[in-house]
Amino acid sequence: MMNANEDEIAPAVRSILAAAREREGGTERLAVDARSLTDAVAAVEADGRVPIIAEVKPTSPTTEGTRDEDPVELAEQMVAGGAAALSVLTEPEHFGGSTANLRRIREAVDVPVLRKDFVVREDQLDVVESDVVLLIARFVDDLAGLVEAAESRGFQALVEVHDAAELEAALAADASIIGINNRDLAKLEVDLVTFEEVATGVPDDVTLIAESGVSTVDDVRRMRAAGADALLVGTAIMGAGDVTENVRRLTTATQETT
Numbered sequence: 001m002m003n004a005n006e007d008e009i010a011p012a013v014r015s016i017l018a019a020a021r022e023r024e025g026g027t028e029r030l031a032v033d034a035r036s037l038t039d040a041v042a043a044v045e046a047d048g049r050v051p052i053i054a055e056v057k058p059t060s061p062t063t064e065g066t067r068d069e070d071p072v073e074l075a076e077q078m079v080a081g082g083a084a085a086l087s088v089l090t091e092p093e094h095f096g097g098s099t100a101n102l103r104r105i106r107e108a109v110d111v112p113v114l115r116k117d118f119v120v121r122e123d124q125l126d127v128v129e130s131d132v133v134l135l136i137a138r139f140v141d142d143l144a145g146l147v148e149a150a151e152s153r154g155f156q157a158l159v160e161v162h163d164a165a166e167l168e169a170a171l172a173a174d175a176s177i178i179g180i181n182n183r184d185l186a187k188l189e190v191d192l193v194t195f196e197e198v199a200t201g202v203p204d205d206v207t208l209i210a211e212s213g214v215s216t217v218d219d220v221r222r223m224r225a226a227g228a229d230a231l232l233v234g235t236a237i238m239g240a241g242d243v244t245e246n247v248r249r250l251t252t253a254t255q256e257t258t
C-alpha cells in the first residue's frame with residue numbers, strides 16, 4: 001500500500017511520513033494487558049449513548065493554533081463527558097503529541113486508550129504501551145504482518161482505511177477493528193460520504209469506526225445510520241468550548257429531546 005504514488009499525497013502528509021520513517025523504535029518487545037475497546041463500545045451502547053472515541057489532539061496540520069492545557073486534564077474531562085475511549089496523539093512534530101502524554105493519560109483513566117500515530121515498522125510498536133494501536137493501511141507495506149505483530153504483543157489493532165481497496169487489504173489482514181477515515185490523506189479534504197460508501201463492504205462482526213470530520217449531532221446520526229459502531233472525534237471536541245460538554249453533546253446525539 002505504501003508504494004502508492006507519494007507525489008499524490010499532500011505535502012503535510014509527506015512530511016509526516018518522512019518523520020515517521022526516521023523515528024526510532026523501542027529496544028524491548030512490549031507485552032500489553034489491554035482494556036477491550038469492543039467491550040467499552042458495547043457498554044456505552046447498552047447505556048443508550050453513542051460510543052465516542054475522543055481525541056487528545058493538541059494541534060494538527062489542518063487546525064489553527066494549539067490547545068495548551070494539560071493533556072491529562074483534557075482526557076479526564078473527556079471521560080467525564082462520557083467518552084467510551086480516548087485517542088491520544090503521540091506524533092510530536094505535526095500534532096504536538098508525545099508518548100509521555102499517552103503514558104500519563106493511560107494511568108489516569110480507566111477507558112481504553114488508542115495510540116494515534118503513524119507507525120510504519122514493527123519496532124515502533126515497542127515505544128509505548130496502549131490498549132489500541134492505529135495502523136494506516138495506506139502507509140504500511142506488510143499490513144497483515146504488522147497487525148499480527150501488534151496483536152502478538154497484546155495490542156488491539158485499529159486498521160484505518162479510506163477506500164474499498166484498502167478495506168480489502170484490512171480484511172485480508174484479518175483486522176477485527178476497522179476505521180474508515182473521512183479525511184483523504186492525499187488532499188486533506190473531508191467528506192462524510194466516504195464512510196457511507198466504504199462501510200457497505202464491512203462485515204457485521206467487525207467493530208466499525210467512523211473517523212474525522214464529525215462535528216454536529218447530525219453528523220453523528222448520519223455516521224450511525226451508515227453503520228458506525230463508534231466515532232473517532234478530535235477537532236470538534238478539542239476546538240472551541242468546554243471539552244466535557246463537547247463530548248456529552250455527541251454521546252447524547254441520538255437521544256430523544258422532549
Ligand SMILES: O=C(O)c1ccccc1NCC(=O)[C@H](O)[C@H](O)COP(=O)(O)O
Nearest residue numbers: 060061062211212213214233234235236
Ligand atoms: O487532522 C489532521 O489535520 C490530519 C492531517 C494529516 C494527516 C492526518 C490528520 N488527522 C488524523 C486523524 O485521523 C484525525 O485526527 C482524527 O480522525 C480526528 O479527526 P477530526 O475529528 O476531524 O479532528
